Amino acid sequence: MATDTRPHALSRSRAAGVAAAELRSFLAAVAALDETDWVRATDCRGWTVKDVVAHVCGQYEELARPTVLLRRIRMAKKRYPDLIALDGHNQVQLDDLGRLQPAELYAHLAKNGPVAIRRVRLMPGLFRRISTDRFFPESPLQEPNLGYLADVVLPRDTWMHRLELARATSRVFDVDEHDFEIVGQVVRDLDRGWKRPPLRLELTGPAGGVWEIGRGAPVEAVTADTLAMMLHLSGRDGVDLPPDSPLEAARVVF
Numbered sequence: 001m002a003t004d005t006r007p008h009a010l011s012r013s014r015a016a017g018v019a020a021a022e023l024r025s026f027l028a029a030v031a032a033l034d035e036t037d038w039v040r041a042t043d044c045r046g047w048t049v050k051d052v053v054a055h056v057c058g059q060y061e062e063l064a065r066p067t068v069l070l071r072r073i074r075m076a077k078k079r080y081p082d083l084i085a086l087d088g089h090n091q092v093q094l095d096d097l098g099r100l101q102p103a104e105l106y107a108h109l110a111k112n113g114p115v116a117i118r119r120v121r122l123m124p125g126l127f128r129r130i131s132t133d134r135f136f137p138e139s140p141l142q143e144p145n146l147g148y149l150a151d152v153v154l155p156r157d158t159w160m161h162r163l164e165l166a167r168a169t170s171r172v173f174d175v176d177e178h179d180f181e182i183v184g185q186v187v188r189d190l191d192r193g194w195k196r197p198p199l200r201l202e203l204t205g206p207a208g209g210v211w212e213i214g215r216g217a218p219v220e221a222v223t224a225d226t227l228a229m230m231l232h233l234s235g236r237d238g239v240d241l242p243p244d245s246p247l248e249a250a251r252v253v254f
Helices: 012-031 049-064 066-079 085-097 102-122 146-169 177-192 226-233
Strands: 199-204 209-213 220-225
Touching: 012 049, 012 102, 012 146, 012 177, 049 066, 049 085, 049 102, 049 146, 066 085, 102 146, 146 177, 146 226, 177 199, 177 209, 177 226, 199 226, 220 226
Parallel strands: 199 220
Antiparallel strands: 199 209
16 A cells, blocks of 8 residues: 555656556456456446447547547537537547447557557647647646646546446456556545545555645545545445545546
8 A cells, every 4th residue: 555645746757657557457458358248337327348448449549649539529519519528529439439349449449559658758748738628628627738638637537447347347456556656646636626624535455545635734534445436536436425524525537
């Protein structure tokens, strides 16, 4: 278990290393799926395992080929005008890639994923500063720019979807050093948006740690399973917290 009084930002090079490690872990999880797994329901409401994999494929394809992202955003406005921008965009990803067979989805991600990671490593500062609010105004980030989306949110989103695959298929969720850093960045965003009195947060189990949230000496403490708390903070069904818990309504963008 990691112990740190305050979650800290990752360097750009370390963020790229974490993203590459998570891509490898996700590819391994997809490779382990059997024929019956692809139709199983996941924690993503209305999405099967295949839908989740298609979505992740779309994320990396768009980083590898930014024109694809722009096309899908434009298409979403026309095709799904009643959905918020992010949900419409995600649905267009499924429209485009959901028709692929499992082996084709794996090949698609294996091809585009490494290209996307290289593009993130080499992304010029001018592009990194582009506001994500231009594309997804209803889903504000702690740092609303493409650099933060690529460095922090993309590997976090991939990590959460890998957890969903493990839960949907009753497989072990494998953890290594990069998982601790992804969890740490979630806690960092929680800390940056914290408006309540300071607390001590202890996350137990895989990728757990101990952090202080808020400014000043903690006045209360919360202990919870790491994976359950990540599900909760993402808005999925996770840990059961009492109604008066300081984290009951806490959310972080995944």
